[in-house]
Amino acid sequence: MIRVWLPGHLRTLARVDSEVHLEVQGQATQRSVLDALEAKYPMLKGTIRDHVTGKRRSFLRFFACQEDLSHASPDAPLPDAVVSGEEPFLVVGAIAGG
Amino acid sequence: MSKVRVLVGTRKGAFILTSDGKRERWSVSEPHFAGWEIYHMKGSPVDPNRLYASQSSGWFGQLIQRSNDGGETWEPVGNQFAYEGIPGTHQWYDGTQHPWEFKRVWHLEPSLTDPDTVFAGVEDAAFFRSTDGGRNWQELPGLRGHGSGPRWQPGAGGMCLHTILPDPTNPERIFIAISAAGAFRTDDAGQTWKPINQGLHSESIPDPAADVGHCVHRIALHTSRPNVLFMQKHWDVMRSDDAGDSWHEISGNLPTDFGFVIDVHANQPETIYVVPIKSDSEHFPPEGKLRVYRSRTGGNEWEALTQGLPQSNCYVNVLRDAMAVDSLDECGVYFGTTGGQVYASRDAGDNWAPIVRDLPAVLSVEVQTLE
Numbered sequence: 001m002i003r004v005w006l007p008g009h010l011r012t013l014a015r016v017d018s019e020v021h022l023e024v025q026g027q028a029t030q031r032s033v034l035d036a037l038e039a040k041y042p043m044l045k046g047t048i049r050d051h052v053t054g055k056r057r058s059f060l061r062f063f064a065c066q067e068d069l070s071h072a073s074p075d076a077p078l079p080d081a082v083v084s085g086e087e088p089f090l091v092v093g094a095i096a097g098g
Numbered sequence: 099m100s101k102v103r104v105l106v107g108t109r110k111g112a113f114i115l116t117s118d119g120k121r122e123r124w125s126v127s128e129p130h131f132a133g134w135e136i137y138h139m140k141g142s143p144v145d146p147n148r149l150y151a152s153q154s155s156g157w158f159g160q161l162i163q164r165s166n167d168g169g170e171t172w173e174p175v176g177n178q179f180a181y182e183g184i185p186g187t188h189q190w191y192d193g194t195q196h197p198w199e200f201k202r203v204w205h206l207e208p209s210l211t212d213p214d215t216v217f218a219g220v221e222d223a224a225f226f227r228s229t230d231g232g233r234n235w236q237e238l239p240g241l242r243g244h245g246s247g248p249r250w251q252p253g254a255g256g257m258c259l260h261t262i263l264p265d266p267t268n269p270e271r272i273f274i275a276i277s278a279a280g281a282f283r284t285d286d287a288g289q290t291w292k293p294i295n296q297g298l299h300s301e302s303i304p305d306p307a308a309d310v311g312h313c314v315h316r317i318a319l320h321t322s323r324p325n326v327l328f329m330q331k332h333w334d335v336m337r338s339d340d341a342g343d344s345w346h347e348i349s350g351n352l353p354t355d356f357g358f359v360i361d362v363h364a365n366q367p368e369t370i371y372v373v374p375i376k377s378d379s380e381h382f383p384p385e386g387k388l389r390v391y392r393s394r395t396g397g398n399e400w401e402a403l404t405q406g407l408p409q410s411n412c413y414v415n416v417l418r419d420a421m422a423v424d425s426l427d428e429c430g431v432y433f434g435t436t437g438g439q440v441y442a443s444r445d446a447g448d449n450w451a452p453i454v455r456d457l458p459a460v461l462s463v464e465v466q467t468l469e
């Protein structure tokens with residue numbers, strides 16, 4: 001079970017009030033986790049990754065285990081602590097004010 | 099008894115204001131989509147409880163929300179706006195070519211005949227249509243494919259398609275406007291388009307009378323006479339009597355011919371409204387006086403409407419989608435400001451009062467007159 005922490009606006013959009021729990025088939029990577037997230041909450045399509053390119057939106061970051069994974073390959077395995085559910089995979093909005 | 103519903107899009111959410119037909123007391127909703135930019139909301143003319151809203155954010159991109167109960171509840175629908183084919187390039191601020199990139203939906207225009215059909219004007223400028231209530235969007239690429247795209251350029255707000263006016267007497271005809279490309283018309287339901295900018299004059303392009311490149315801020319028409327168009331251009335207030343084939347200036351005695359909004363009285367097609375704004379950079383009312391100007395002669399002769407509006411120390415702007423009229427007798431006129439006020443007049447502009455005054459900066463105002 002993968003735990004995903006979303007920014008408040010996306011929790012509102014997905015109508016969840018806490019972290020999301022996902023079952024991911026195969027290896028847990030950014031891509032497979034986000035695929036599972038969007039399959040369970042289709043209203044999130046396009047809000048984290050671009051519809052066409054699949055790239056992370058530029059004002060979002062991906063953190064886990066006190067590391068910034070934003071620029072890691074989307075197909076790189078996630079840390080063991082994320083895979084085991086010990087640590088969440090965090091989707092974080094950039095600090096941009098406004 | 100009639101009711102009026104005012105749909106207000108702001109920098110930080112949407113608000114719905116309602117009143118009975120007297121338009122004296124207004125209720126203001128809690129914010130919808132709090133924290134998101136709501137560039138535009140509009141209801142279907144054939145099903146007034148079917149509303150569409152453009153919700154966007156620099157963090158999370160574009161969403162489209164749909165309501166089937168007049169804005170009580172909403173559901174997100176489709177948000178994929180993909181350009182047809184290779185997007186190509188347009189002119190950038192410095193004159194170089196820049197790739198077309200989708201940024202947001204500026205304007206949603208529900209069909210006059212089908213509540214599930216809605217048009218979207220987007221930045222970077224393109225024209226999209228959904229025929230399934232907003233679930234799926236297809237570009238009608240004939241507009242960008244007109245061939246003049248490399249000469250289109252963004253205005254200060256971006257290269258936005260902000261005005262969509264379907265002709266109520268001819269389902270094949272639609273007028274649109276883009277900053278800064280100009281006005282275009284289709285006579286075949288969006289398959290092909292022609293620029294309709296003859297008579298416009300803009301100093302900011304190499305050929306001031308070019309067929310495209312003009313920063314048109316807004317176009318309006320009266321439904322009874324759709325061949326007559328009124329335009330607030332970056333500078334100049336203009337009129338066309340031949341469906342945009344030619345334009346002539348009607349700025350007349352306005353204190354400045356710069357501004358963003360323009361609209362037409364619901365029951366008097368020669369009565370039009372603008373809000374003059376100072377210069378193309380200061381973007382606030384001349385002399386700190388917020389004045390709506392009304393012409394009862396289709397332009398050239400304008401009167402300042404000031405009763406109830408701040409006449410000192412007022413430095414707000416009124417953005418291009420932020421004026422609308424109701425269809426009651428007498429006609430109500432409404433506009434929102436970047437200072438968060440929504441002003442309304444129940445008597446066609448003679449007297450004004452704020453119906454709400456401390457919202458986030460107002461981006462758009464639409465009005466529904468309900469039976």
